[in-house]
Amino acid sequence: MTDMMDSIEKIDPEIYRIIKKERDRLSDGVELIPSENVVSIAVLQAMGSVLTNKYSEGYPHKRYYGGNEIIDMAEDLAIERAKKLFGAEHVNVQPYSGSPANQAVFFALLNLNDTFMGLDLNAGGHLTHGSSVNFSGKQYNCVAYNVDKETELLDYDQIKKQAKKAKPKLILSGLTAYPRKLDFKAFQEICDEVGAYHMSDIAHIAGLCATGVHENPVPYADVVTTTTHKTLRGPRGGMIMCKIEDKFDKNGKKNLAQKIDSAVFPGLQGGPHDHVNAAKAVAFGEDLRPEFKDYCKQIVKNAKALADTLMDKGFELVAGGTDNHLMVIKLVNKGLTGKGKDVQTALDEAGITVNKNTIPYEPGSPFNPSGIRLGTPAVTTRGFKESEMKVVGESIAKVIDNLDDKKVIESVRKDILELCKKFPLYPEFDILK
Numbered sequence: 001m002t003d004m005m006d007s008i009e010k011i012d013p014e015i016y017r018i019i020k021k022e023r024d025r026l027s028d029g030v031e032l033i034p035s036e037n038v039v040s041i042a043v044l045q046a047m048g049s050v051l052t053n054k055y056s057e058g059y060p061h062k063r064y065y066g067g068n069e070i071i072d073m074a075e076d077l078a079i080e081r082a083k084k085l086f087g088a089e090h091v092n093v094q095p096y097s098g099s100p101a102n103q104a105v106f107f108a109l110l111n112l113n114d115t116f117m118g119l120d121l122n123a124g125g126h127l128t129h130g131s132s133v134n135f136s137g138k139q140y141n142c143v144a145y146n147v148d149k150e151t152e153l154l155d156y157d158q159i160k161k162q163a164k165k166a167k168p169k170l171i172l173s174g175l176t177a178y179p180r181k182l183d184f185k186a187f188q189e190i191c192d193e194v195g196a197y198h199m200s201d202i203a204h205i206a207g208l209c210a211t212g213v214h215e216n217p218v219p220y221a222d223v224v225t226t227t228t229h230k231t232l233r234g235p236r237g238g239m240i241m242c243k244i245e246d247k248f249d250k251n252g253k254k255n256l257a258q259k260i261d262s263a264v265f266p267g268l269q270g271g272p273h274d275h276v277n278a279a280k281a282v283a284f285g286e287d288l289r290p291e292f293k294d295y296c297k298q299i300v301k302n303a304k305a306l307a308d309t310l311m312d313k314g315f316e317l318v319a320g321g322t323d324n325h326l327m328v329i330k331l332v333n334k335g336l337t338g339k340g341k342d343v344q345t346a347l348d349e350a351g352i353t354v355n356k357n358t359i360p361y362e363p364g365s366p367f368n369p370s371g372i373r374l375g376t377p378a379v380t381t382r383g384f385k386e387s388e389m390k391v392v393g394e395s396i397a398k399v400i401d402n403l404d405d406k407k408v409i410e411s412v413r414k415d416i417l418e419l420c421k422k423f424p425l426y427p428e429f430d431i432l433k
């Protein structure tokens, strides 16, 4: 057996080198994927801790295994901090990630083939909001709502009309690529009018909702799901918040909170990832500090600065700009319909990481879409402000306007490297030791 006390550098030099390379890639490039962030050393340490060794099926103080008194303290803290952060009545921190969190809610509240409504994938919904290739679209009947073709904004009167006709059991409010504010109150009114559960998925905007930079759906919606690794800046994971009472089943055997908990475990998952849940507690502790609100405000300022720079350079953005942390460039007016993949590759070569994305009423295909999605959570963590966003926006414009010119891409790569050197990632801390 290998020596348990040896470091990864000695035991597994191959993976050691890969981790180092990835750290360098992160340090030397500009990360603009809106679902990504850079976590603190404290979060990394909790994830890399001995808590990974434990089995603790069940919930705090009601476990199936012995030896969980310490684990209970960690999970209790995560729940307590999440409740405070969002003003939630009930919290389940065990979902392994955002998708399983959504799956658990569907499992708790819907029967197979029940009808629900979610935002169309091309217009900024998530795969788990009813896409035909996902469990949510295969096992349930999804009636998608879309944005208005002209304004590319949600039209709540239109959604209400559609809901009255479709009579969904659940309406999902949430986004993965919609750049404007969501009106959770309007969603709630529609749900009340047609007798549907309101499920909100704030995976992307959770940090903004927790700090009041975006409206928080928790006071309205029956159930709110989120990831913990996007704007909340925690470990890769999921979480479900809900009301305790089930408004459609007030005298049922289980209340809403109990239905959600039993759908997560034993309904879908096995043992919780205790090391990750402890890291969630660490992140929520960070999110409760006043600096986190300043960070979230800066995310939005940076997104506006980037959007303004791009529009100045003649780019069109979905819905004409951004209110949150993300935006989607429409490549159509640049003669690049269906070329999102080529643009993504060229930007990668220049050290700018983005993802190709569909645009509303996509004229291309999911693999060759006509949009580029950009977001500012990771660069804002790194310390970028409006002036850096201007440099980044100008660099993006240069690359897209000179897609086939290797010399231009090379010179942008140099500029980006210089910019990144001013904002070192994980300075003075060797994450590998």
Ligand SMILES: *Cc1c(COP(=O)(O)O)cnc(C)c1O
Pocket (backbone or CB within 6 Å): 035, 097, 098, 099, 100, 102, 126, 128, 174, 175, 176, 201, 202, 203, 204, 227, 237, 238
């Ligand atoms: C990212 C995301 C998810 C899925 O999260 P994973 O952790 O990748 O499973 C779910 N819903 C929305 C809206 C998302 O943006």
